[in-house]
Amino acid sequence: VTDVNEASAFTSGTTGTVAENAATSTVVYTATATDPETGAVSYSLSGTDAASFSINSSTGAVTLNASANYETKSSYSLSVIAADAASNTSSKAVTISVTNVNEAPTAANFTNAGLDSASAITGASVGTLAAVDPDAGDTHSFTLVAGNGSNDADNSKFTIAGSTLKVGGTALTAGTYHVMTRTTDAGGLTFDQAQTITIGAAGGGGGGGG
Helix, strand or coil: CCCCCCCCEECCCCEEEEECCCCCCCEEEECCEECCCCCCCEEEEECCCHHHEEECCCCCEEEECCCCCCCCCCEEEEEEEEECCCCCEEEEEEEEEEECCCCCCCEEEEEECCCECCCCCCCCEEEEEEEECCCCCCCEEEEECCCCCCCCCCHHHEEEECCEEEECCCCCCCEEEEEEEEEEECCCCEEEEEEEEEEECCCCCCCCCC
């Protein structure tokens, strides 16, 4: 019987996972293959998303070249190539799945309703708050919180119901008001944003906020 050099056989699986924003040093998959001739095996990558990864040619450890972002790309497809000393190769198709991680909101934007001193009565809607969040579909609540003593100087003159900023217990006169708002996502992460609100003179219309 003539001995024929045979390609390495993979023993590692077809999937790997990584949490979004994980460090690029994180191992997302480890390729393992055995050579029937008990020789050394070296590893490389090919396929659709191979350029997004690096592989240790000796250990088979696969790492991302840049941190994954679930909202941008939730899975990667690549092929791992195992080569023996005689340059015989075998390949394994691998899918790397990215797991979603809750990320904090990045803004709490305010849209002013344009009140003036005649319409800024107790309970009137001053405007609405809307969160900006990397996590599509996340839900948010809004509150008034302490700031630096200047950017929250008028917190007591307002209330928040849902996402609506309202006039508090006393009607507002024309002028500029400062409040500090906080948005909190479903996972408890927060973002604080100062808002400047202008109440116009009666008949003149209200100004902006942000």
